[in-house]
Amino acid sequence: MTDAIDLYYWPTPNGWKISIALEEMGLPYDLHLIDITAGDQFDPEFLKIAPNNRMPAITDPNGPDGAPISIFESGAILQYLARKTGRFCGATERERIAVDQWLMWQMGGVGPMAGQAHHFLLYAPLMDPPQDLPYAKGRYRAEVGRLYGVLDRQLADREFVAGDFYSIADMAIWPWAHLWKRQEQDISDKPHFARWVETVGQRDAVQRGRALALEKRGGVQVSKDAQGLLFKSK
Numbered sequence: 001m002t003d004a005i006d007l008y009y010w011p012t013p014n015g016w017k018i019s020i021a022l023e024e025m026g027l028p029y030d031l032h033l034i035d036i037t038a039g040d041q042f043d044p045e046f047l048k049i050a051p052n053n054r055m056p057a058i059t060d061p062n063g064p065d066g067a068p069i070s071i072f073e074s075g076a077i078l079q080y081l082a083r084k085t086g087r088f089c090g091a092t093e094r095e096r097i098a099v100d101q102w103l104m105w106q107m108g109g110v111g112p113m114a115g116q117a118h119h120f121l122l123y124a125p126l127m128d129p130p131q132d133l134p135y136a137k138g139r140y141r142a143e144v145g146r147l148y149g150v151l152d153r154q155l156a157d158r159e160f161v162a163g164d165f166y167s168i169a170d171m172a173i174w175p176w177a178h179l180w181k182r183q184e185q186d187i188s189d190k191p192h193f194a195r196w197v198e199t200v201g202q203r204d205a206v207q208r209g210r211a212l213a214l215e216k217r218g219g220v221q222v223s224k225d226a227q228g229l230l231f232k233s234k
């Protein structure tokens with residue numbers, strides 16, 4: 001039995017990737033809330049683990065060679081946990097490549113684009129002073145739509161993103177994709193995407209990971225102090 005992993009987390013899509021993975025893999029963990037609206041991500045102790053001042057991060061007391069290891073960046077954490085458990089990363093080299101490919105597609109595409117869509121569609125118009133920017137809204141709404149079209153076509157003839165097996169690529173993409181309404185997407189023309197969002201969302205571990213500390217999640221109206229922490233422009 002492995003010792004509990006320290007999970008540094010706040011209930012957001014990037015945080016859910018790791019809470020879902022830990023639940024799926026049955027790994028014990030101790031929760032450390034990093035309240036990003038209160039500035040916990042800038043705490044010098046947290047920055048030693050996550051120098052990019054973003055959560056999620058983990059510390060595994062039983063890292064490689066039995067020594068502790070800390071990891072930031074959700075994609076790197078997912079790959080580490082999959083290697084540690086030998087689960088959800090594919091059984092053959094071809095499957096592993098497919099998993100990595102779609103994981104990177106999430107990290108470089110869906111995450112940043114959907115993040116900006118949330119920012120310009122939901123948060124920025126409610127800022128003080130309001131930042132209601134039609135070009136930015138249209139740009140990120142359309143790019144998220146394009147990415148979900150790619151995903152829909154990928155899912156047309158396979159059950160999950162990387163093949164007919166559930167993997168860390170699904171765990172990385174679902175926390176963003178299931179928020180398609182917030183990203184002002186119309187998925188009526190994306191039946192495979194809709195089926196996959198529903199299937200993954202019904203998994204017990206996904207529901208447990210998604211529910212972790214959910215009561216802490218705030219609305220889209222962010223306080224002036226939190227705006228200063230999260231939306232700095234210089």
Ligand SMILES: N[C@@H](CCC(=O)N[C@@H](CS)C(=O)NCC(=O)O)C(=O)O
Nearest residue numbers: 012014036054055056073074075230
């Ligand atoms: N590429 C990073 C992104 C993590 C990220 O953006 N986390 C956000 C919350 S979803 C955060 O911690 N924000 C704090 C801040 O902006 O100061 C990852 O995938 O781990």
